[in-house]
Amino acid sequence: MFNESIKMALDGMISNKLRTFLTLLGIIIGVGAVIAMVSLGFGVKENIKNNISKLGSNLLVITSGGRTATGARLAAGEGAKLTYEDAEAIMKQVDGVARMSASVNKSYQLVAGNQNWTSRVEGTTPSNFDIQSLELEDGRIFNNKDLNSRSRVAVIGSTVAESLFPEGEPVGKMMRVNKAPFQVIGVLKSKGQSGMGQDQDDVVYIPLTTAQNRMMGITYVQRVTLQAENENIINDVQAEAEQVLRNRHKIKAGNYDDFTVRNMAAIMETMMETANSITMLLGCIAAISLLVGGIGIMNIMLVSVTERTREIGIRKALGATYNNILLQFLLEAMVIGIVGGGLGVLLGVGASFAISYFAGWNTVISLWAIIIAVVFSIGIGLFFGIYPARKAALLDPIDALRYE
Amino acid sequence: MAVIQLKDIMKTYIMGDSIVHALDHVNVSIDFGEFTAIMGPSGSGKSTMMNILGCLDRPTSGEYYLDGKEIAGYNDDELAHTRNAKIGFVFQNFNLLSKLTAQANVALPLVYAGVEEEERMERAKKALEAVGLGARLEHKPMxxxxxxxxxxxxxxxxxxxxxxxxADEPTGNLDTKSSYEIMDIFKYLNEQGKTVVMVTHEPDIAEQTKRILVMRDGKLVSDERR
Structure with a gap:
């Protein structure tokens, strides 16, 4: 009987092709939209995740300057100073810190031969290369010996290498940073643009001590970066590091910090929450179109039941039971849900690729979104099909046969 | 032996304030192999009679034995199964499904009897051949x-x-020649032993049956065997 009902449902659909197609279209677009929108949302999430994990989600960045109770607030990095000793104290006193680096940076004019270029020059410690996962293309990075002796050595990014040494082979050559001679000892592999659109290769790294003493004439550091052993302990590390700094800076309980700690994991969490909200929003809007498609099924099924009242009467007179008629019409609605769901998946996946290809947005097709959308569309077929099917099955055969 | 036995059948409709007895204490018995016509003016209750005999409707009170079984108390599904197994309908306006071929139309009751498709189509073919339409299996009603x-x-x-x-006015939509052809088929079926009950208001059609029941105002007023 079930096979017969499926056949009857398919016959009913085929005999009214245009109507069936339009009804299907409602579901196809609904399911397609849900999948495409959720894919887009997941793509945004994936982008954020990649960008932040490139920066390192287990990083804490400490800059001097913080919130003051009243009056003018100074920008982060101004005001009371962080020192390299602060950084060393944190390293020593706080558990769970894998690496620490301190840095200063400033823009300088760079000259090599007849080429010149302006770039960010960052004075830092050797551990910075590990923390930022910078890899060498050629040469070596500076070491603690260079740091202690305030060597005039530089590791340059690929943009700087191309600009200053167009003929290639920069390692071993000399360049001038703000007129002071430096030897290039290493070239970094290209990292491309950052998540914010900055060129991460347009940079020169020199030893922290060289930058502090020989270039800038300062004793403080602008930034301390801590790498926690893993993401899970990052909040504890942050709390302990803050306490160490408060003690060293002699900040009384109740007063505000004179430094700012940025927690990459916390930033990532916030941005992920935003991305989740976007995904939910897009998915809900798309789900509404799926619901509208479902109402379309119900509408067309009701028309169909009315149109076929006489057919129902004949079938009942010939011995069709309540269940026979119910099954026939319910299956018709569900077949629309199933076929529409299947075609909608194709549309959604296709649309996701099209969005990636034409708009350049990252999309991640989620298997779960597909499963949920299809189950939902079949459910919609069932839900919106039950009322018309029941209406058909409950028709009185005498009235139905008399219906013109 | 009676295939149909109606005992004190009442069918009552309430229309506004008034009570209408569409069937009023009807008692009748039809034997196997009889060829019966039910006649009467419109509003006499012959359609209601037909609906009840055909298990499309239930009497308000009374007993109805069909093929030896009391069916007055059957529920909708039991009535549907009874219609499927015990009754063959022929309607005035044919009531064929326009989208199905002649063969599929004829096979339709077997769908609800749970017969396999191959057997259904074979039996439908034989049935169509028996009424002289063996060459028109694939034709649609139109x-x-x-x-x-x-x-x-x-x-x-x-x-x-x-x-x-x-058969409910089976010749009502047909010209005279076709009407007589159809009546010939019914007569032939009756000779083969089939029980036929026919509602008609055409006296010349009723003349060709073997028993005429006349109804008026819901009552059986005449029962004439020939």
Missing amino acids: EMSGGQRQRVAIARALINNPAIIM
Whole structure:
């Protein structure tokens, strides 16, 4: 009987092709939209995740300057100073810190031969290369010996290498940073643009001590970066590091910090929450179109039941039971849900690729979104099909046969 | 032996304030192999009678024995199964499904009897051959004349080998020639032992049956065997 009902449902659909197609279209677009929108949302999430994990989600960045109770607030990095000793104290006193680096940076004019270029020059410690996962293309990075002796050595990014040494082979050559001679000892592999659109290769790294003493004439550091052993302990590390700094800076309980700690994991969490909200929003809007498609099924099924009242009467007179008629019409609605769901998946996946290809947005097709959308569309077929099917099955055969 | 036995059947409708007895204490018995016509003016209750005999409707009170079983208390599904197994309908306006071929139309009752498709189609073919339409298996109702359509309907009524054939004005939409052809088929079926009950208001059609029941105002007023 079930096979017969499926056949009857398919016959009913085929005999009214245009109507069936339009009804299907409602579901196809609904399911397609849900999948495409959720894919887009997941793509945004994936982008954020990649960008932040490139920066390192287990990083804490400490800059001097913080919130003051009243009056003018100074920008982060101004005001009371962080020192390299602060950084060393944190390293020593706080558990769970894998690496620490301190840095200063400033823009300088760079000259090599007849080429010149302006770039960010960052004075830092050797551990910075590990923390930022910078890899060498050629040469070596500076070491603690260079740091202690305030060597005039530089590791340059690929943009700087191309600009200053167009003929290639920069390692071993000399360049001038703000007129002071430096030897290039290493070239970094290209990292491309950052998540914010900055060129991460347009940079020169020199030893922290060289930058502090020989270039800038300062004793403080602008930034301390801590790498926690893993993401899970990052909040504890942050709390302990803050306490160490408060003690060293002699900040009384109740007063505000004179430094700012940025927690990459916390930033990532916030941005992920935003991305989740976007995904939910897009998915809900798309789900509404799926619901509208479902109402379309119900509408067309009701028309169909009315149109076929006489057919129902004949079938009942010939011995069709309540269940026979119910099954026939319910299956018709569900077949629309199933076929529409299947075609909608194709549309959604296709649309996701099209969005990636034409708009350049990252999309991640989620298997779960597909499963949920299809189950939902079949459910919609069932839900919106039950009322018309029941209406058909409950028709009185005498009235139905008399219906013109 | 009686295939149909009605005992004190009442069918009452309430229309606003008034009570209408569409059937008023009807007692009748129809034996196997009889060829009966039910006549009467419109509003006499013959359609209601037909609906009750055909298990499309239930009497308000009374007893109805069909093929030895009391069916007055059956629920909708039991009535549907009874219609499927015991009764073959022939309607005035044919009531064929326009989207199905003649063969599929004839096979339809077997779908609800749970017969496999191959057997259904084979039996439908034989039934159509028996009414002289063996060459028109694949025709849709719209491609056939009224007489042919009614023969398809008769084939459909016969397909499940029912206890009785119920014909509701079977010649009402047909010209005289087709009407007589259809009546010849009914007569032939009756000679083969089928029980036929026919509602008609045409005296010349009723003349061709063996027993005429006349109804008026819901009551059986005449029962004439010839």
